[in-house]
Amino acid sequence: MAAPAAAREYSTEIDINDEDDLRELYYDVQIDEEEFRILLLLLDNPVDVNRSEKSDLYALPGITAQLADDIVEERILNGPYVLLADLMTRVDGITWRTLDRIEPFVYLSMPNGTKPAFRGTIYYGLYRDFDACTPIEDDYEARSKYRCQLGYDKWPAMLLSARVEILGWLDVGLAGAMHEGVKKAVYDPASRDIYASYGAPLFEPHSAYVRVRRPHVEVVGGSYHADFGRGLVIGTSGNRDRHGYSLQKLVTVGAETSVDPHDGLFGAAGRAHSLQVGRADFDLSVFGSIRSYDLYSSYMKLTEGADNPNLITDNFSSPRIWIDGQRSRSITLPDVYRVGLAGGNVTVRFNRRTHVGVTGYGAFQDRTALEGVDDADVFLVSQRWPTDVGFGTVGIDGAIGFGLIDVAGEAAFWLAQTPAMALYIRARVEPAWGEFTLSARHYGPDYANPYARGEANSDQLLGYTDRNEQALRFTGLYKPNKRFQTRGRVDISRNILLKTWDLRLNTSVTGRPLEWLQVRGTLRFTDQNLALGGRQAIYSGDLEEAFFLQDGLIDDIQRILSDPRLNSEDLSEFEDFLDELEERAGQKVTLAWQVRADHKNRGDITLRYSRSWTDNRKTVQFSDVSCQYAMQQSHSVRLSGALKPHKTTTIRGSVRYHDNDTDGSRGGGLGGQYGDTALYGYLQVEQKVADKLKFSVRGLAGRRLPDSPSACDEGTADRFVPNPDFEYEPTAHQLRAFGEIKFSVWVKF
Numbered sequence: 001m002a003a004p005a006a007a008r009e010y011s012t013e014i015d016i017n018d019e020d021d022l023r024e025l026y027y028d029v030q031i032d033e034e035e036f037r038i039l040l041l042l043l044d045n046p047v048d049v050n051r052s053e054k055s056d057l058y059a060l061p062g063i064t065a066q067l068a069d070d071i072v073e074e075r076i077l078n079g080p081y082v083l084l085a086d087l088m089t090r091v092d093g094i095t096w097r098t099l100d101r102i103e104p105f106v107y108l109s110m111p112n113g114t115k116p117a118f119r120g121t122i123y124y125g126l127y128r129d130f131d132a133c134t135p136i137e138d139d140y141e142a143r144s145k146y147r148c149q150l151g152y153d154k155w156p157a158m159l160l161s162a163r164v165e166i167l168g169w170l171d172v173g174l175a176g177a178m179h180e181g182v183k184k185a186v187y188d189p190a191s192r193d194i195y196a197s198y199g200a201p202l203f204e205p206h207s208a209y210v211r212v213r214r215p216h217v218e219v220v221g222g223s224y225h226a227d228f229g230r231g232l233v234i235g236t237s238g239n240r241d242r243h244g245y246s247l248q249k250l251v252t253v254g255a256e257t258s259v260d261p262h263d264g265l266f267g268a269a270g271r272a273h274s275l276q277v278g279r280a281d282f283d284l285s286v287f288g289s290i291r292s293y294d295l296y297s298s299y300m301k302l303t304e305g306a307d308n309p310n311l312i313t314d315n316f317s318s319p320r321i322w323i324d325g326q327r328s329r330s331i332t333l334p335d336v337y338r339v340g341l342a343g344g345n346v347t348v349r350f351n352r353r354t355h356v357g358v359t360g361y362g363a364f365q366d367r368t369a370l371e372g373v374d375d376a377d378v379f380l381v382s383q384r385w386p387t388d389v390g391f392g393t394v395g396i397d398g399a400i401g402f403g404l405i406d407v408a409g410e411a412a413f414w415l416a417q418t419p420a421m422a423l424y425i426r427a428r429v430e431p432a433w434g435e436f437t438l439s440a441r442h443y444g445p446d447y448a449n450p451y452a453r454g455e456a457n458s459d460q461l462l463g464y465t466d467r468n469e470q471a472l473r474f475t476g477l478y479k480p481n482k483r484f485q486t487r488g489r490v491d492i493s494r495n496i497l498l499k500t501w502d503l504r505l506n507t508s509v510t511g512r513p514l515e516w517l518q519v520r521g522t523l524r525f526t527d528q529n530l531a532l533g534g535r536q537a538i539y540s541g542d543l544e545e546a547f548f549l550q551d552g553l554i555d556d557i558q559r560i561l562s563d564p565r566l567n568s569e570d571l572s573e574f575e576d577f578l579d580e581l582e583e584r585a586g587q588k589v590t591l592a593w594q595v596r597a598d599h600k601n602r603g604d605i606t607l608r609y610s611r612s613w614t615d616n617r618k619t620v621q622f623s624d625v626s627c628q629y630a631m632q633q634s635h636s637v638r639l640s641g642a643l644k645p646h647k648t649t650t651i652r653g654s655v656r657y658h659d660n661d662t663d664g665s666r667g668g669g670l671g672g673q674y675g676d677t678a679l680y681g682y683l684q685v686e687q688k689v690a691d692k693l694k695f696s697v698r699g700l701a702g703r704r705l706p707d708s709p710s711a712c713d714e715g716t717a718d719r720f721v722p723n724p725d726f727e728y729e730p731t732a733h734q735l736r737a738f739g740e741i742k743f744s745v746w747v748k749f
Contacts, residue, residue: 010035011489011506012522014061015101015596017642017652019043020684020698024654028608028636030592042105045225049087050080050109054352062101064477065406065430067093081108096600110168118749120164125744128156132736142320144329152323155180155201169213173222176205182323185333187372192302193320194370196333216275221268226287226451229345229359232412232422233395234451243271243285243345265289265341281349287361288342292369295336295381297321297328303380303387319379337381338366343392353401360394361451362415386448391416393449404429410456412449420444424456434478442470445497469493483512502528517597522610524590587631588614603650605641619712619720627712627720634660648688655681659707677705680738694746701739706730 012030016022022043026036038059047056049071057068070091081087084103087094110116133148147153161175183199209222226234267289275282301318321328343361366389367379380387395412406428414420426439441456445468471493479485488507494500505525512518592610612634619627640654660676680702687695708730711722 010039010061012508013101013510013520014039015097017104020682024638024640024656027658028610028638028656030608039105041225046105046107048109049084049106050075060102060105062098065428065435066432067091067098084108097598117167118164120162120749122163122747122749123159123161123744125159125742126156127159127740127742129738129740131738132732134732134736142327144320144327146329147331150198150323150326150328152180152198158201158203160203171211171213172209173211174205174208176203176207178203182331182333185321185336185370187319187370187378189372189374189378193322194333196321196323196328196331198323217270217272219268219270223266224269226265226269226289226341229343229357229361229395229397231456232397232410232424232452233359233393233449234343234361243273243283243347266291267341279350283345283347283349285346286344290338290340292335292338294332294334296332297330299381300333300336301380303377333370336367336370337379338369339385340364340366353406354399356396356398358394358396360392362390362392364390385450386416388416391448393451404431406430412447412452414444414447414449416446416448418446420446420448422447422449422452422456426456433480434476436476437474439473440471441473443468468496470496485510502526504528516599518595520594520596522590522592522594524588524592526588528587588612589631601644601647603642603644605639607637607639609635609637611635621710621712621722625721627722634658636660650686652684652686653682655679659705677707678702679705692748696742696744698742699739700741701737703737704735706734 010031012025014025014031016025016039019040022036022039025031031039039061042059047060049057052072054065054068054072057063057071058065060068063071070093071087074090075081078090081090084099084106088096088099131148133146136143136145136149157177157179159175159177161173163171163173165171178201180198180201182196185194185196187194207223209220209224211220212218265287267287269285269287271283271285273283275284297318321331321333323331341361341363343359345357345359347355347357349355365381365385367376367381368374370379373379376389392415393412394415395410397408397410399406399408401407407426408428409423409425411424412422414422421442421444423442424439425441426437428435428437439456471491473489473491475487475489477485477487486507486509489505491502491504493502493504495502503526505523507524508520508522510518510520590610590612592608594606594608596604596606598604613631614634615631620630620632622628636656636658638654638656640656641652643651645651657679658677680700682698682700684696684698689695708728711724711726
């Protein structure tokens with residue numbers, strides 16, 4: 001068995017029941033974007049406790065390295081688990097709270113001799129959101145509009161999936177959705193615009209698979225996620241099941257009426273595992289796929305037809321999109337480009353803690369998939385894909401354990417027009433009273449693997465994965481007893497090209513003074529250089545001249561300084577801005593606390609509060625005649641809970657108020673899907689029937705409550721002087737209400 005390369009130290013304790021609870025953690029800034037994506041994938045692809053390795057279990061919330069080892073050891077010695085509750089009776093350290101935390105992310109395959117010949121699940125979901133939508137005043141044809149302002153987004157989304165297992169070795173699944181959306185898009189080279197048509201909601205299957213599993217061979221055809229390789233090469237869920245593939249359990253409804261598509265592959269994969277050669281076990285796997293990708297319009301930019309792998313996407317405008325003669329502000333376009341992928345993996349396992357493996361893949365992308373596009377370099381996909389038509393990676397990984405120490409490492413080589421290398425090394429010490437990990441990573445500036453999603457993955461900066469870095473990370477868990485624990489993480493990273501440094505600190509203390517009461521405090525501190533491409537971020541820390549050489553900035557500066565239309569005051573202000581740009585760094589401090597009371601049979605209630613101070617280069621009014629920079633303050637408070645009036649009935653609810661810009665600036669802040677300031681709540685009822693049927697009804701309602709901008713936000717030409725004539729009156733659109741209704745049914749047979 002390999003060392004736990006998928007080990008996760010989540011930013012907070014994960015105690016959720018479904019995707020909605022997970023999104024609440026994300027919107028409350030309790031987990032980062034990478035953790036959110038990993039947990040979302042775990043929800044969709046739960047871990048099989050009866051077939052998992054230690055590395056698979058260690059990704060689960062609340063499962064330490066020692067618990068993961070004990071679960072596997074007990075299963076090997078005394079046979080598979082029949083019920084999830086068996087973990088609590090057979091493994092020391094597993095409590096009912098542990099089971100509550102992992103239940104959404106796990107399932108149990110039936111032991112041999114207990115499998116019915118035919119079993120499966122069916123899921124049906126209905127989702128509709130209600131967002132007040134006011135027309136744009138003084139409208140004109142080319143003004144961009146949201147979907148509701150275009151007259152669309154009126155129908156609910158319906159989701160359906162089914163999975164059937166036959167004789168324990170044949171597995172068939174199908175998932176699809178029916179919802180409004182763009183059905184066809186055509187690019188016009190003359191106008192450089194995209195003309196699209198909106199279609200009526202029709203059921204469209206978007207993922208299907210057939211899987212065959214025998215004792216030492218597994219084959220899947222259809223839609224799947226590639227979990228092959230290590231995190232640096234391919235590992236969409238942090239190296240879960242190094243040779244396996246995960247299948248989407250059901251379709252899900254995301255934020256803001258979007259139906260999340262199957263972001264996986266369409267093709268075939270096979271695995272031969274546990275092949276004995278002498279004293280070693282071999283795992284062999286191959287996979288191949290090709291599929292067309294839908295793409296959100298903001299992730300696609302015009303590249304002026306330039307074939308340049310070092311393009312900086314912010315310089316290129318997004319294409320204008322017209323729907324039935326009206327310009328759309330944001331929309332998902334179908335079949336924008338194609339991606340093909342083929343590769344394989346081999347791992348030699350010498351014992352449970354020592355292995356070595358090699359993995360790799362080759363890929364191509366075709367950006368001419370959109371009708372009307374003849375030049376592959378017209379569009380640049382700006383989210384996570386490289387600009388090369390062909391690309392791939394090859395990597396090697398290994399792990400060894402001795403005593404209390406596990407050491408693991410992996411290296412990957414990016415194969416494209418500009419080659420690059422990435423390296424990750426980790427050492428973990430696991431005494432009985434804690435876990436301590438020290439890791440180092442290096443990502444070459446041109447390393448651009450879009451499939452890397454492992455623990456070694458570099459941190460994301462305002463939504464963008466930064467690959468141009470070298471870093472050290474230390475994480476620690478100290479747990480002297482069952483009632484107290486403290487976690488900490490320190491990450492120091494260096495931008496290789498710009499020679500700038502980032503610091504991230506995250507620490508928490510959790511105590512349980514009473515059996516039913518938990519108290520938790522969290523501190524986060526970030527000091528990061530934001531001139532590296534973040535949204536709304538235009539300043540940074542100590543930058544060298546290399547920064548101004550990026551993307552022709554030095555030419556732009558020289559042109560501005562030589563513009564004869566600028567007067568001496570303008571020149572002085574611009575020079576002050578440049579000086580300040582080199583000196584300022586982005587800092588954010590967040591303090592949060594949480595109080596939670598829970599009972600096994602009655603339910604739970606949680607009160608969570610957080611407050612942040614952010615240097616986001618905003619000015620506030622200091623006096624009647626001056627503005628000054630200040631840390632922008634934000635805060636959030638949420639009360640949530642669950643009530644269990646009967647063992648088959650659960651009522652959940654939550655009320656939240658958040659204000660991410662208390663000083664009046666209208667930009668910035670992570671307000672989730674409901675804007676910078678809002679008050680909202682939801683109520684959900686779940687009803688089970690004999691463990692074969694479950695109904696769930698959820699309703700949410702809220703109202704946006706924007707802060708009024710200050711006179712410094714709407715200032716004069718000199719941004720340090722307030723605008724004396726500024727007046728603010730919120731519009732009905734700014735104060736609009738919103739809501740949603742969700743209904744779902746699970747049937748097991």
